[in-house]
Amino acid sequence: MSAVLSIRNLRKEYRPGQPVLKNISLDVGGEGVTAIIGPSGTGKSTLIRCINRLVDPTAGEILFEGADLAKLSGQKLRMARRRIGMVFQEYNLVERLSVMENVLSGRLGYVPAWQAFLRKFPAQDVTRAFELIEAVGLTEEFANRRADALSGGQRQRVGIARAIMQSPALVLADEPTSSLDPKTSVEIMELLAQLSHARATPIIVNIHNVDLARRYARRIIGMTGGEVVYDGPPEGLEASHLKHIYGGEDFL
Amino acid sequence: MSLADPALPAKPRPPAFPVNWTSRIAWIGLALYTLYATSILELSWARFVTGLDNGAKFLARMFPPNFAADKLELIYTGMLESIQIAVVSTFFGVLLSMPLGLMAARNLSPGWLSWSARALIAVFRSFHPVIVSILFVKAVGFGALAGILALIVSSMGFVSKLFAEVVEEMNAKQVEAVRATGASFWNVLIFAVMPQVMARFVGLAVYQLDSNLRNSTMVGIVGGGGIGAPLFTAYQRFDYDVVLTILLCIIGLIMLAEMASGRIRRIFQ
Amino acid sequence: MSAAPLSPVEREWRRFTPSERIARATIYILTAIAVVWSIKTIEIIPEFLYDAPAQTLDLFSRMWPFDWAFYPKEIHAALIETLHIATLGTILALILALPLSFLAARNFTRNPILNFLAQFIFVSSRSVNSLIWALLFVAVFGPGALSGVLSIAFRSIGFVGKLFGEALEEAQRGPIEALTATGAPKSMILVKGYWPQVEPAFWSVALLRWDINIRESAVLGLVGAGGIGVALDSALNNLYWDQVGLILAVIFSVVVLTEIVTSTIRRRII
Numbered sequence: 001m002s003a004v005l006s007i008r009n010l011r012k013e014y015r016p017g018q019p020v021l022k023n024i025s026l027d028v029g030g031e032g033v034t035a036i037i038g039p040s041g042t043g044k045s046t047l048i049r050c051i052n053r054l055v056d057p058t059a060g061e062i063l064f065e066g067a068d069l070a071k072l073s074g075q076k077l078r079m080a081r082r083r084i085g086m087v088f089q090e091y092n093l094v095e096r097l098s099v100m101e102n103v104l105s106g107r108l109g110y111v112p113a114w115q116a117f118l119r120k121f122p123a124q125d126v127t128r129a130f131e132l133i134e135a136v137g138l139t140e141e142f143a144n145r146r147a148d149a150l151s152g153g154q155r156q157r158v159g160i161a162r163a164i165m166q167s168p169a170l171v172l173a174d175e176p177t178s179s180l181d182p183k184t185s186v187e188i189m190e191l192l193a194q195l196s197h198a199r200a201t202p203i204i205v206n207i208h209n210v211d212l213a214r215r216y217a218r219r220i221i222g223m224t225g226g227e228v229v230y231d232g233p234p235e236g237l238e239a240s241h242l243k244h245i246y247g248g249e250d251f252l
Numbered sequence: 253m254s255l256a257d258p259a260l261p262a263k264p265r266p267p268a269f270p271v272n273w274t275s276r277i278a279w280i281g282l283a284l285y286t287l288y289a290t291s292i293l294e295l296s297w298a299r300f301v302t303g304l305d306n307g308a309k310f311l312a313r314m315f316p317p318n319f320a321a322d323k324l325e326l327i328y329t330g331m332l333e334s335i336q337i338a339v340v341s342t343f344f345g346v347l348l349s350m351p352l353g354l355m356a357a358r359n360l361s362p363g364w365l366s367w368s369a370r371a372l373i374a375v376f377r378s379f380h381p382v383i384v385s386i387l388f389v390k391a392v393g394f395g396a397l398a399g400i401l402a403l404i405v406s407s408m409g410f411v412s413k414l415f416a417e418v419v420e421e422m423n424a425k426q427v428e429a430v431r432a433t434g435a436s437f438w439n440v441l442i443f444a445v446m447p448q449v450m451a452r453f454v455g456l457a458v459y460q461l462d463s464n465l466r467n468s469t470m471v472g473i474v475g476g477g478g479i480g481a482p483l484f485t486a487y488q489r490f491d492y493d494v495v496l497t498i499l500l501c502i503i504g505l506i507m508l509a510e511m512a513s514g515r516i517r518r519i520f521q
Numbered sequence: 522m523s524a525a526p527l528s529p530v531e532r533e534w535r536r537f538t539p540s541e542r543i544a545r546a547t548i549y550i551l552t553a554i555a556v557v558w559s560i561k562t563i564e565i566i567p568e569f570l571y572d573a574p575a576q577t578l579d580l581f582s583r584m585w586p587f588d589w590a591f592y593p594k595e596i597h598a599a600l601i602e603t604l605h606i607a608t609l610g611t612i613l614a615l616i617l618a619l620p621l622s623f624l625a626a627r628n629f630t631r632n633p634i635l636n637f638l639a640q641f642i643f644v645s646s647r648s649v650n651s652l653i654w655a656l657l658f659v660a661v662f663g664p665g666a667l668s669g670v671l672s673i674a675f676r677s678i679g680f681v682g683k684l685f686g687e688a689l690e691e692a693q694r695g696p697i698e699a700l701t702a703t704g705a706p707k708s709m710i711l712v713k714g715y716w717p718q719v720e721p722a723f724w725s726v727a728l729l730r731w732d733i734n735i736r737e738s739a740v741l742g743l744v745g746a747g748g749i750g751v752a753l754d755s756a757l758n759n760l761y762w763d764q765v766g767l768i769l770a771v772i773f774s775v776v777v778l779t780e781i782v783t784s785t786i787r788r789r790i791i
Contacts (some may be wrong), residue, residue, distance in 0.1 A: 109439075336563060339555045397569075397570075473652060509650065519541070
């Protein structure tokens with residue numbers, strides 16, 4: 001399995017001398033969901049956001065499609081970002097736009113500004129958008145509904161459709177279920193896992209619900225104190241590991 | 253086993269409805285101020301009553317409104333000019349407010365720029381359009397141009413400030429999400445910034461048109477063109493029936509404008 | 522046996538429905554026509570335009586330095602009078618507009634005739650500038666602060682009434698329903714159900730209008746309704762530009778101060 005993403009010695013300090021990420025090295029590839037678990041503040045979100053440079057790392061390399069993302073800027077960074085889709089905890093849809101416009105915004109890296117302004121996207125993009133809207137479990141009527149008229153679960157589905165619309169080589173999901181109720185959380189994780197296998201695209205998910213991680217992830221990465229302390233299949237995740245990651249037994 | 257020792261006295265409870273002293277003091281202060289100011293300005297009831305008698309005579313001279321042909325023509329030209337003044341000043345005022353508002357937005361501009369822009373906007377807002385008209389009349393002469401320039405200034409003072417607030421209240425997360433797809437700067441602007449901002453902006457523009465229509469009826473009093481001049485002339489000549497006609501036209505125009513603006517706002521919702 | 526795969530059917534998406542498109546297009550076209558027509562029909566005398574920069578410089582050079590000595594004797598008292606006019610006018614407007622707002626609010630008063638009547642009063646009040654109201658009141662009550670106060674009040678009724686009426690209509694039905702269910706009389710529902718919800722809006726609107734009224738009161742004197750406008754009018758008539766400059770500077774400072782005060786208070790309340 002060749003790695004789609006290789007992280008080498010990644011380090012991030014928001015304040016000098018207090019690193020949030022200490023020397024992370026990982027390879028991610030193949031289909032399926034990779035879940036990162038760990039307590040709040042341990043750098044899970046920072047790690048994910050470093051990959052597509054929503055946060056700038058202090059040191060290290062992030063190798064993706066033949067380039068080091070940590071060193072890119074301007075146009076090249078934009079082009080790299082087109083190849084990475086992202087799903088957010090709070091969906092981050094443009095609320096005043098319709099579902100269709102939000103899904104199509106996944107293609108904004110590829111269409112010129114005048115087309116975006118006139119909403120004249122290429123026909124195959126529009127067709128694909130309709131297909132994706134249905135693939136994530138919504139029906140065609142949703143296409144013209146405004147994003148802020150949707151429920152949380154529906155909005156997250158649109159967010160996922162937007163990410164897949166980019167035809168990305170990698171999808172990042174920063175706590176995609178944290179704002180959702182338990183049943184919808186399961187549905188969303190199910191959707192992510194299914195899409196990952198159907199499109200053979202690796203998805204890295206940041207999650208603090210360990211059960212969901214165990215159920216849907218092919219690989220679990222446990223972090224604590226800014227370091228990776230467990231990296232393996234869900235079956236191998238034992239109570240002792242969890243205690244190390246989260247500290248204390250109360251939550252088990 | 254009893255939970256509390258009955259021998260101990262119960263703790264006194266806090267008052268169930270504590271007095272909101274700030275509120276009470278504010279109301280009392282207001283009442284006292286009203287009494288004070290009324291006496292200082294010598295606003296006595298007697299003056300008011302004598303005035304009412306005058307008022308009756310005044311109203312009698314206003315009715316019926318004067319619809320003579322030559323007067324109507326004068327009024328028609330004047331109203332038309334007021335409308336033109338309002339349209340042009342709103343158009344340019346709103347247009348110029350976009351860059352000014354963007355410069356004043358603290359989340360987009362560097363500190364020194366936003367500070368200067370805000371200071372300029374404050375200056376524009378502080379002066380009543382009539383005062384600004386007086387200055388422009390001195391600079392560019394009597395007529396509609398002075399009125400237009402004055403209203404452009406006051407439009408910019410209002411619209412830029414509110415536009416800057418709209419831009420500052422923008423939801424940054426939506427912008428971040430669109431940036432993460434690799435969209436270009438302009439695409440981010442078009443798909444993440446504009447949708448958030450445009451609806452409010454249209455509302456502001458339409459409101460400003462209304463406001464300028466109102467103001468354009470009065471800049472003529474100091475020479476800025478529009479219906480204000482015939483109004484003032486009729487007033488000084490004691491032709492109160494003409495004054496009434498003009499007032500009715502003005503009220504009618506504003507009412508129409510308010511209805512139209514509500515419609516327009518809904519269309520761009 | 523599966524059928525041969527169909528080539529993907531291309532699906533269309535339209536951002537706006539046809540009627541929406543027509544509506545938007547109409548507005549764009551009308552706006553363009555209005556602007557072009559308006560610009561064409563304005564008469565601009567070219568000589569005046571070329572002269573403008575020179576005139577402006579001349580104006581500013583005459584205004585500065587300000588006639589500082591002018592302040593204590595004339596301006597201070599007039600300024601205070603302006604503030605009183607603005608404040609009393611606002612207070613009077615609030616007193617008159619408040620009951621009318623309740624009549625205008627469709628959730629409080631269910632009689633459409635009363636609603637319409639109240640709204641009509643508000644629109645008429647708003648349509649006439651305070652300066653024009655001042656003309657009328659000076660004709661009736663004579664020059665002076667009384668006319669000024671009434672002008673401010675009558676203009677502000679429409680502003681306050683509209684915004685406060687909207688705040689009333691946006692009041693949540695829940696608490697109102699709860700109080701009605703207890704059998705409370707309408708007056709109690711007003712005091713304990715509506716008022717607590719709309720009180721912040723009331724103060725916000727009141728402060729906003731007071732701020733605007735300070736600006737308006739300053740110019741009422743131009744037509745004789747009292748305040749600093751009277752001094753401004755005589756200075757303008759006599760072409761004492763240095764006095765004019767001083768008066769403008771004073772007005773500017775007061776307006777800025779008032780705005781700082783009101784925005785601080787409004788931020789605390791909201």
